[in-house]
Amino acid sequence: MIGSGKYTGPDIKTILAQKALDTGAELWQQRLDKVSSNDVERALACPAGTYSFERLLAFVSPAAEDYLEQMAQLAHLLTIKRFGRTIRLYAPLYLSNYCVNSCRYCGFNRQSKYERIRLTVEQAVDEADIIATEGFKDILLVSSEDIKFISIDYLADLAKRLRGKFSSISIEVYPMSIAEYGKVFEAGIEGVTLYQETYDRAAYAYYHPQGPKSDYENRLTSPDRLAAAGMREIGLGILLGLTDWRAETLALGEHAHYLVKRYWQSHVSFSFPRLRPACEVERSQFEHLLSDRNLVQMITALRLCFADAGLVLSTRERAQLRDHLITLGITKISAGSKTSPGGYSGHSDALKQFEIDDNRSPAEVSEMIKSHGLEPVWKDWDKAFIKD
Amino acid sequence: MEKLMIANRKFSSRLLVGTGKFASCEIMAEAIEKSGTEIVTVALRRVDIENENDDMLSAIDRNKYLLLPNTSGARDADEAVRLSRLARAATGINWVKLEVTPDPYYLLPDPVETLKAAEILVKDDFVVLPYINADPILSRKLEDIGAATVMPLASPIGSNQGLKTRASLEIIIEQSNVPVVIDAGLGLPSHAADAMEMGADAVLVNTAIATAAEPAEMAVAFKLAVEAGRRAYESGPAAADKRASASSPLTGFLRDDKK
Numbered sequence: 001m002i003g004s005g006k007y008t009g010p011d012i013k014t015i016l017a018q019k020a021l022d023t024g025a026e027l028w029q030q031r032l033d034k035v036s037s038n039d040v041e042r043a044l045a046c047p048a049g050t051y052s053f054e055r056l057l058a059f060v061s062p063a064a065e066d067y068l069e070q071m072a073q074l075a076h077l078l079t080i081k082r083f084g085r086t087i088r089l090y091a092p093l094y095l096s097n098y099c100v101n102s103c104r105y106c107g108f109n110r111q112s113k114y115e116r117i118r119l120t121v122e123q124a125v126d127e128a129d130i131i132a133t134e135g136f137k138d139i140l141l142v143s144s145e146d147i148k149f150i151s152i153d154y155l156a157d158l159a160k161r162l163r164g165k166f167s168s169i170s171i172e173v174y175p176m177s178i179a180e181y182g183k184v185f186e187a188g189i190e191g192v193t194l195y196q197e198t199y200d201r202a203a204y205a206y207y208h209p210q211g212p213k214s215d216y217e218n219r220l221t222s223p224d225r226l227a228a229a230g231m232r233e234i235g236l237g238i239l240l241g242l243t244d245w246r247a248e249t250l251a252l253g254e255h256a257h258y259l260v261k262r263y264w265q266s267h268v269s270f271s272f273p274r275l276r277p278a279c280e281v282e283r284s285q286f287e288h289l290l291s292d293r294n295l296v297q298m299i300t301a302l303r304l305c306f307a308d309a310g311l312v313l314s315t316r317e318r319a320q321l322r323d324h325l326i327t328l329g330i331t332k333i334s335a336g337s338k339t340s341p342g343g344y345s346g347h348s349d350a351l352k353q354f355e356i357d358d359n360r361s362p363a364e365v366s367e368m369i370k371s372h373g374l375e376p377v378w379k380d381w382d383k384a385f386i387k388d
Numbered sequence: 389m390e391k392l393m394i395a396n397r398k399f400s401s402r403l404l405v406g407t408g409k410f411a412s413c414e415i416m417a418e419a420i421e422k423s424g425t426e427i428v429t430v431a432l433r434r435v436d437i438e439n440e441n442d443d444m445l446s447a448i449d450r451n452k453y454l455l456l457p458n459t460s461g462a463r464d465a466d467e468a469v470r471l472s473r474l475a476r477a478a479t480g481i482n483w484v485k486l487e488v489t490p491d492p493y494y495l496l497p498d499p500v501e502t503l504k505a506a507e508i509l510v511k512d513d514f515v516v517l518p519y520i521n522a523d524p525i526l527s528r529k530l531e532d533i534g535a536a537t538v539m540p541l542a543s544p545i546g547s548n549q550g551l552k553t554r555a556s557l558e559i560i561i562e563q564s565n566v567p568v569v570i571d572a573g574l575g576l577p578s579h580a581a582d583a584m585e586m587g588a589d590a591v592l593v594n595t596a597i598a599t600a601a602e603p604a605e606m607a608v609a610f611k612l613a614v615e616a617g618r619r620a621y622e623s624g625p626a627a628a629d630k631r632a633s634a635s636s637p638l639t640g641f642l643r644d645d646k647k
Contacts, residue, residue, distance in 0.1 A: 081546060081548070081595070083409070084409020084410065085410060085411035085598070086410075137436075167433070264491055265490045265491065265492065267493075308492070370412065373411045375411055375412050379436060380434055381433050382432055382433045382474075385470070387466070
């Protein structure tokens with residue numbers, strides 16, 4: 001176990017409950033509306049990059065919208081200082097779209113009546129080979145909740161096969177136990193992304209009506225387990241569009257702050273998945289969709305509270321927007337992504353998790369990064385960190 | 389200016405340069421060139437050490453610069469040792485800048501694991517340059533076990549705060565029998581000059597150059613500052629004193645009496 005020995009503070013369930021961040025969306029909306037421009041100015045005057053709940057509250061408030069340019073400038077400078085003039089690149093590899101869950105927003109929803117596909121380890125290695133030839137050294141293995149096939153052993157086995165080709169391997173799959181996280185960590189997986197989707201219990205219950213994912217608390221405590229197992233990267237996120245993003249960001253900030261305090265050797269990063277059209281999922285069903293302006297506010301607010309957090313952006317977002325976002329806090333982006341299993345080899349038109357909006361090739365994205373005076377970084381980890 | 393001597397190797401420049409955070413390899417190469425440095429450190433996590441055509445590695449002329457691999461990202465001694473051995477196997481370079489930084493936020497060095505890794509690596513014939521907090525006792529212990537230098541930090545890495553650990557750095561410089569390279573937190577050329585005037589043997593700069601608007605110009609500024617600071621140190625600077633010291637003393641007339 002790493003880092004958790006002497007922590008005596010409250011756990012994340014208690015922290016959220018004490019602040020009513022898991023039940024009190026309306027209460028927090030009222031509180032956010034009361035933030036004044038004076039509060040925002042005070043928050044901006046504090047040293048950028050350190051967390052306090054009050055500052056995050058100020059930065060995500062409606063009042064802060066008038067200070068967006070100032071926030072963006074600060075976020076830009078802070079990101080350069082901490083990360084340099086660089087952007088990391090990664091590629092997702094989708095392993096399966098069979099799913100036991102029925103999430104109302106997801107194309108992999110078990111009720112979607114479309115062709116399903118699973119890659120064998122051998123097929124996954126073939127797909128990864130294509131990704132490697134595009135220059136990627138950082139790969140994210142993604143799967144729906146298909147634990148019978150994409151098992152712990154499958155992931156460990158695949159990681160061992162990929163270690164020679166990739167310097168960094170992470171997963172975005174389903175919650176595991178400490179022992180299971182430990183097993184895939186030993187096999188060479190160094191990071192885990194697991195979005196809570198929403199911290200609001202009622203909304204969570206509505207959007208996840210069936211299957212193991214309907215267990216809010218099991219998901220909420222997964223980052224504890226993966227950090228305790230030694231994982232280096234903890235990827236957090238909320239699915240933007242399910243509920244009001246402002247209150248959700250407060251919960252997200254508290255979650256990250258808690259993890260940083262308790263598991264001091266793991267690095268936290270945030271992703272910004274906005275709801276995208278997916279198979280049998282209509283955007284009009286969702287009333288909380290974020291505008292570009294909202295997204296920029298959220299990104300810069302988190303940067304101004306977490307100087308060293310990784311901020312990750314996928315190809316869900318359109319090219320022109322991504323080109324701007326990499327200059328105001330984002331540190332890592334995907335490129336050339338295929339969101340259906342087998343998508344890289346082109347042998348499959350299988351069901352996609354969501355539609356992508358930036359269809360440029362990795363080489364084109366790399367050129368775009370350079371044109372902003374930034375260095376595309378393909379490798380920022382090494383297989384030598386993994387024990388043989 | 390005296391030459392800097394590390395592990396029986398002489399260097400004319402007392403400025404070491406890091407390679408992270410640059411906007412491109414070309415900009416990095418130009419800054420390195422302009423800095424006049426002879427030692428360039430590279431994070432093993434960042435480069436493909438086994439690949440000669442790696443972008444960053446091929447931008448650093450190995451005939452001109454000593455390539456100093458560093459173990460940035462290592463959380464414990466085991467990882468640092470493994471990385472060092474891999475780098476040596478791939479490049480033949482047996483120098484390593486030892487970094488063990490289990491905290492991913494402030495990247496402060498772990499004294500216990502650093503000492504442990506240094507012992508293993510020294511026994512394994514590495515030239516070890518350990519990155520440490522400004523801890524005089526740890527410096528002595530590292531010296532005892534055969535570290536080639538000590539590299540204490542001036543302030544947290546990348547923070548550009550300057551010499552926040554001054555009191556401890558002064559003790560390390562006073563006591564050390566190996567070169568003291570001040571490694572992290574130097575944000576301005578004046579910080580570097582200050583460190584050199586204090587008697588540091590060298591400084592290492594990365595963020596302050598890489599993230600400047602004009603990295604190559606900033607590299608020149610650091611070069612000049614390091615030279616100025618060192619020359620001042622070697623010239624035996626006049627002692628600073630809060631009291632006034634008149635150039636025509638008031639008691640000068642007593643001179644004859646004293647004879």
